[in-house]
Amino acid sequence: MQPATLDRTTTIRQDFPILQRVLPNGSPLIYLDNAASSQKPGGVIRAMDDYYRRYNANVHRGVHTLSEEATAAFEATREKVARFINAPSARNIVYTSGTTASINLVAYSWGRANLGPGDEVLITEMEHHANIVPWQIVQEQLGFTLRYVPVTDHGTLDLERLPELLTERTKLFSFVHASNVVGTINPVRELVAAARAVGAKVLVDGAQSVPHMPVDVQALDADFYAFSSHKMCGPTGFGILYGKREVLEPMPPFMGGGDMIREVTMAGSKWNTVPFKFEAGTPAIAEAIGLGAAIDYLEQAGMAWVHDHERAITRYAYERLAEVEELHILGPGPDERGGLVSFTLEGVHPHDISAILDRSGVAVRAGHHCAQPLHDRLGVHASARASFYLYNTPEEVDVLVDALHQAQDVFAL
Ligand code: 7TS
Secondary structure (H helix, E strand, O other): OOHHHHHHHHHHHHOOHHHHOEOOOOOEOEEOEOOOOOOOOHHHHHHHHHHHHHOOOOOOOOOOHHHHHHHHHHHHHHHHHHHHOOOOOHHHEEEEOOHHHHHHHHHHHHHHHHOOOOOEEEEEOOOOHHHOHHHHHHHHHHOOEEEEEOEOOOOOEOHHHHHHHOOOOEEEEEEEOEOOOOOEEOOHHHHHHHHHHOOOEEEEEOOOOOOOOOOOHHHHOOOEEEEEOOOOOOOOOOEEEEEOHHHHOOOOOOOOOOOOEEEEEOOEEEEOOOOHHHOOOOOOHHHHHHHHHHHHHHHHHOHHHHHHHHHHHHHHHHHHHOOOOOEEEOOOOHHHEOOEEEEEEOOEOHHHHHHHHHHOOEEOEEEOOOOHHHHHHHOOOOEEEEEOOOOOOHHHHHHHHHHHHHHHHHHHO
16 A cells, blocks of 8 residues: 555544554454444544534524524535535435435335336345335335346346346336445446436435545436435434435425424424425434534545545455455455455354454454345355445554454364
């Protein structure tokens, strides 16, 4: 890796208080579970602390100083998110509690208004459960057919099958931008163009892409784009649904309550404008402010740099993991994927791998990573996953590899 890149990582690491932590067994923390949730820089922690200490109040209602300050900071994040993903306006940005809630919003609101018997929703075998289960739930009520684009042995979408699966019956094509298991980065623009050709709307699950690479929603041209704050240096319990205005405007509300209405009488109610129509109740105010600080941080680091850095670490991880005998990496080669590597080690269950790595301070995730159909397709029950972010270093990959050798020694006995 370039020395300049590594110097920058050294500086970045100092911004994350948790990375200074030494675990109870004396090992320094080596955090390689970023696809599950990233760590938070001091700026994000301070922004949330400052809100609670200085201007905690509800938003959009009080005409007092605290409420006005809270509303200004809360709404400033909408502008920052719009700029970060190049949305046309802050009005395209709906606040949710995360990717899961964003996809459920589309399934319940857009789905109930647009899907019925004879219609099809196309997803893929590569999806996180968050982009499978909501469709299965509303499918029971609405009677449409759910179809899946298959995955190749290589861990990429089998696009040769697309013409037979994406047809005039397809009303929505919903797929992941970057896989949380095999790391594959899907060709979003090409898939959107194919959906447009049959008149289908497109939802992209950006949970693993927005945190890790520059994303321009206008260039990608999807109708909806969903992501979570907590995977991009921000707090948990908060996320975004981007939507095109012409798609969001006619959608009925999903949840009813305060803030999402213009007028309520005993005879009925009128809805607030988009995006507020979809934001019933008191929102996650500190979390919105925290995400604003996270975006400031990522913009300062530069998303192109974050992406390059992760690619370099992933390439290095590939080289080093190749030294571990009987280790099999799921998915495509390092140049076709995002910054994570899922693998199996013959004779060692992924949960045992994770437990042994933990002794060396290395945090990885083990299991099916909420993508059971994909594991079934690849013929494995579970895998271990190392996922990288802007603060990870090649030395941390070295510790991972040493610890994997130790795991093999333990299980060879
Ligand atoms: N979509 C993808 C591709 C994901 O990776 C995740 C979370 C979600 C949706 C759901 O996001 P949430 O913030 O609403 O929970 N993925 C993971 C993971 O891989 N390990 O833990 C969570």
